Amino acid sequence: SPAPARPCSDAGGQKETEVPSGATAVLRHLLLKLRATGPVTVAEYMREALTNPGQGYYTRRGGIGESGDFVTSPEISQVFGELIGIWYISEWIATGKPKAFQLVELGPGRGSLTDDILRVFSQLASILSKCDVSVHLVEVSPKLSEMQALMLTGGKVQPNPEDEPAYMKGISKTGIPISWYRDIQDVPTGYSFYLAHEFFDALPIHKFQRTEKGWREVLVDTDPQVPDQLRFVLSPSSTPATENFIQPEETRDHVEVCPEAGVIIQRLACRIEKDGGAALVADYGHDGTKTDTFRGFRNHQLHDVLKAPGTADLTADVDFSYLRKMVQGRTATLGPIKQQEFLKNMGIDLRLQVLLQNSSDAATREQLLHSYDMLMNPKKMGDRFNFFALLPHHRLPDPDKKQKPKSKSPLPPVAGFGELLLK
Ligand code: SAH
Numbered sequence: 001s002p003a004p005a006r007p008c009s010d011a012g013g014q015k016e017t018e019v020p021s022g023a024t025a026v027l028r029h030l031l032l033k034l035r036a037t038g039p040v041t042v043a044e045y046m047r048e049a050l051t052n053p054g055q056g057y058y059t060r061r062g063g064i065g066e067s068g069d070f071v072t073s074p075e076i077s078q079v080f081g082e083l084i085g086i087w088y089i090s091e092w093i094a095t096g097k098p099k100a101f102q103l104v105e106l107g108p109g110r111g112s113l114t115d116d117i118l119r120v121f122s123q124l125a126s127i128l129s130k131c132d133v134s135v136h137l138v139e140v141s142p143k144l145s146e147m148q149a150l151m152l153t154g155g156k157v158q159p160n161p162e163d164e165p166a167y168m169k170g171i172s173k174t175g176i177p178i179s180w181y182r183d184i185q186d187v188p189t190g191y192s193f194y195l196a197h198e199f200f201d202a203l204p205i206h207k208f209q210r211t212e213k214g215w216r217e218v219l220v221d222t223d224p225q226v227p228d229q230l231r232f233v234l235s236p237s238s239t240p241a242t243e244n245f246i247q248p249e250e251t252r253d254h255v256e257v258c259p260e261a262g263v264i265i266q267r268l269a270c271r272i273e274k275d276g277g278a279a280l281v282a283d284y285g286h287d288g289t290k291t292d293t294f295r296g297f298r299n300h301q302l303h304d305v306l307k308a309p310g311t312a313d314l315t316a317d318v319d320f321s322y323l324r325k326m327v328q329g330r331t332a333t334l335g336p337i338k339q340q341e342f343l344k345n346m347g348i349d350l351r352l353q354v355l356l357q358n359s360s361d362a363a364t365r366e367q368l369l370h371s372y373d374m375l376m377n378p379k380k381m382g383d384r385f386n387f388f389a390l391l392p393h394h395r396l397p398d399p400d401k402k403q404k405p406k407s408k409s410p411l412p413p414v415a416g417f418g419e420l421l422l423k
Pocket of ligand 1: 051058059064072073074075106107108109110113138139140141144182196197198199202203
């Protein structure tokens, strides 16, 4: 467990030349900062490592996919995105087919998920024919937005003038306008379907530890024993974050809080409350029970979070109980339910059967079965990933009122979290 922080950091005296040349750019930057101003929060460390504008992991690499550092469900199988596309269409139908909707994805990675969703929209064009669909991507990484542009538009994009909320625009291969933003606040309001797949787990967390003297925040500092290495320390007294984020009734000894996730889910809830639509959040996580989940991945291997920052993906489990709390009753919430349950309810078995029947070569069939197993097997992604949704209150039956037996149009169940009506 972390050692106590030095009472004050020995700033000055150390020169830039003492920073080893083998250190990553983010580490060099951090070592100078730590020496000058003392330890930083884990959140600040994580933000530097992942999204530092010059050298962050996502800014420069974002190694998603088989050749990268981690693989996500949309990269494993096209079926994943297709079923999510069907989820949105089913919600659109259930709310009376509004004239227009925006699909808003947070952290789209390589763009595969939106690509699969847009393919479904295009296949179901007869249903959507009178609906004005647009896509809005929230992405901070220039490198990944480039990959998304290539995947979704074939590279046909234009940078937007600086004073416009979107930084880039293009048209999808299926003819749908796409805009890119750095912040959810820049996305136009209106009836929208939001999507966050493996997004919230990449946002910076604060870490806290219970001690005999009360709660202390875990910080990142240099290691006086080993010159160019980082280590965890405990704040000598409580920090503003300790005061704000630890509940008096907390029973765990170690807690992780992601305030940025709280702010973003609140924004989504406000938008859905006001303009309608829905949000689907899929991620690994827990319901306020886990403690120490902060970890790194590099080349598909666990990686020491404090080593070579900027070269590995850093992540922490999403605390769905915290997200639910931050929604503050503005919308209804469903889940979290396990990925295997959600995909089963969405009809993954039937979709697999159709794809197997349509493919004649053994290698493709093998691949289909393998990816199905990755997504559904409880020991793989089936139980580790969860689905969580925000919906306007009027979309769900009032739990206090008994559904009137002869009510004219009973509300259809929400797909994925119940049975699928759209066949
Ligand atoms: N959803 C994709 C990618 C997950 S990786 C998939 O499942 O394959 C996380 C994504 O979030 C990356 O695209 C990363 O660049 C982006 N990201 C991380 N922090 C962000 C932030 N603060 N704002 C917007 N995007 C962010």
